[in-house]
Each structure stands twice: as structure tokens, then as C-alpha cells.
Amino acid sequence: MAMPIAVLVSGGGSNLQSIIDRIEAGMLDAEIKVVVSNRADAFGLTRARNHNIPTRVLLHTEFPSREAFDEEMVRAIRESGVNETGVVAMAGFMRIVTPVFLETFRGRVVNIHPALLPSFPGVHGQADAVNYGVKISGCTVHFVDEQMDHGPVIIQAAVPCLTGEDGDALGARILGLEHRIYPQALQWLAEGRLEMRGRFVHLKPASRNLALQPVADVDTDTQALVWPPLEEGF
Known part of the structure; x- marks a missing residue:
């Protein structure tokens, strides 16, 4: 169902x-x-x-x-x-x-945020990351709690921040990964594979055989690192 x-x-x-x-x-x-x-x-x-x-x-x-x-x-x-x-x-x-x-x-409300939480919460996550001068940024899917951009993390994807790019350029590259990790997190929820223990979210093994994407370089165009790894089709 x-x-x-x-x-x-x-x-x-x-x-x-x-x-x-x-x-x-x-x-x-x-x-x-x-x-x-x-x-x-x-x-x-x-x-x-x-x-x-x-x-x-x-x-x-x-x-x-x-x-x-x-x-x-x-x-x-x-x-x-x-x-x-x-x-x-x-x-x-x-x-x-x-x-x-x-x-x-x-425990059933989830959110996607365009930064690697807990860094750079709020509505300007991409620009804040660029302005701070970090070398790596990305996006986070997390459970929602009473604080803004604070709840337990389900999955994150990281990309390098390129010299000279602004928040819009970084945000566009992050967005492509948002579109992959958010459906993946929802599928794990649909399969009943996510378990929260305090602030820690544990991913249970799949009941069916799945070919995992590589841990690093999931998307070679952006040199992205995603954890937990994306599963086949995502």
C-alpha cells in the first residue's frame, strides 16, 4: 500500500x-x-x-x-x-x-534544507555558506522538531564550493542533489526502514537486493558525496 x-x-x-x-x-x-x-x-x-x-x-x-x-x-x-x-x-x-x-x-514530518546542518540554518543557507568561505556545502533531509532546521538528520549530500561562485550558483548545484536525496528519504520511510534513537536516525537494511551507488562521486559532475548512499534508481 x-x-x-x-x-x-x-x-x-x-x-x-x-x-x-x-x-x-x-x-x-x-x-x-x-x-x-x-x-x-x-x-x-x-x-x-x-x-x-x-x-x-x-x-x-x-x-x-x-x-x-x-x-x-x-x-x-x-x-x-x-x-x-x-x-x-x-x-x-x-x-x-x-x-x-x-x-x-x-516523527512523521520531514524537511529538506540547502545546507549541511547544523551549519547555516535559515532561509539563506546557500549564500551564508558562500559568504562564510566554507569549502564544502550541500543539503540535508531531516525530521522536523520545534526548532528551525534542527531535527534528526536522515541523509545529507555534500558538494564542493567553487572559487568565485555566489549563493545562487552554489544553490543551483545543491538543488540537483536535493531532488535525489529527498525522494530517497521518503522511500526509506515508505519501507519502514528509518528508526530514530534520540538525535540519531538509523537506516535498517533493505528486505530486497539493491545495488548501492558508490559512496563517493555519486554524481561525477558535482563531485558529490552522499551518506547514507543512494540506492538504485535514485
Whole structure:
């Protein structure tokens, strides 16, 4: 049975598209029940509608508090068919969720961030990395907790920072890896292979034979390092 997912977006939704593409290719055992956005003009909504996925727009400015907004999000997600055993995937969702939301989907909310957490949390992760002068940056899929960009790490991908590039250039290279590691993390969730022990996320062995990609140089164009390794098809 496909794992039910609700996807939260605030912008373009390219990570949403990567999830849709993997589902339609038969590599991700999931079904997107609803795409929720806090912005009516988010292009992620258009991406969803292009694939006949239900959408909901909830404008956070119309609610008296973060908790009230989160209560309505919970209601919309439940109505879509995603219950406490489903997964909520944040894909460029620019809101910090409250305990009202997290208690409903405890251990089932995931996020993708364009930096190697715990370094450079926040909305300018790529530019912050460049401005700091680091030699390696990347992206992180993690479980969401009450703090911004803080929860236990599921998978990370690292790329070198190139001399002279700005945050936009680095971000574009990181984005290509986001589109690979996010569907992979969701597939591990769908297979029931992720186990949280405090801050540590353990990946259980696969029940079927899978050819692992190399640990290093998963993508030779970007000289990327991904851990845990991507599995076949990702």
C-alpha cells in the first residue's frame, strides 16, 4: 500500500516535482493526497494541479496565531486522507510549525534544507555558506522538531564550493542533489526502514537486493558525496 503524503510548499515546488516524478516512475511507494500552501501564487500549486493532485491554500495572514494556522493545516491534511501514520513533507515551506502540528504527526514530518546542518540554518543557507568561505556545502533531509532546521538528520549530500561562485550558483548545484536525496528519504520511510534513537536516525537494511551507488562521486559532475548512499534508481 502506498504511503500517504501531504506536501507543504510556499514557492516554486521543484522538490515537490521531484517527488511526483519518482512516484510516477514507480520508484517511490507513496501517494500525494494533498499539496498545501500558505501562498496562493505558489507555483508548486500549479505543479500539483498539472498532475491532478488536490490542493489547499491556507493564508497564514488570515489566522490570529501560528497555533490557529497549524490547527487548520492539521484539519486539511487529515481531510485529505493523511492521518497520523502518513507523512508530511515540507518542500520549500517557509513557516515554522508549532507543537500543535508536530504532536499530531510526531516523527512523521520531514524537511529538506540547502545546507549541511547544523551549519547555516535559515532561509539563506546557500549564500551564508558562500559568504562564510566554507569549502564544502550541500543539503540535508531531516525530521522536523520545534526548532528551525534542527531535527534528526536522515541523509545529507555534500558538494564542493567553487572559487568565485555566489549563493545562487552554489544553490543551483545543491538543488540537483536535493531532488535525489529527498525522494530517497521518503522511500526509506515508505519501507519502514528509518528508526530514530534520540538525535540519531538509523537506516535498517533493505528486505530486497539493491545495488548501492558508490559512496563517493555519486554524481561525477558535482563531485558529490552522499551518506547514507543512494540506492538504485535514485
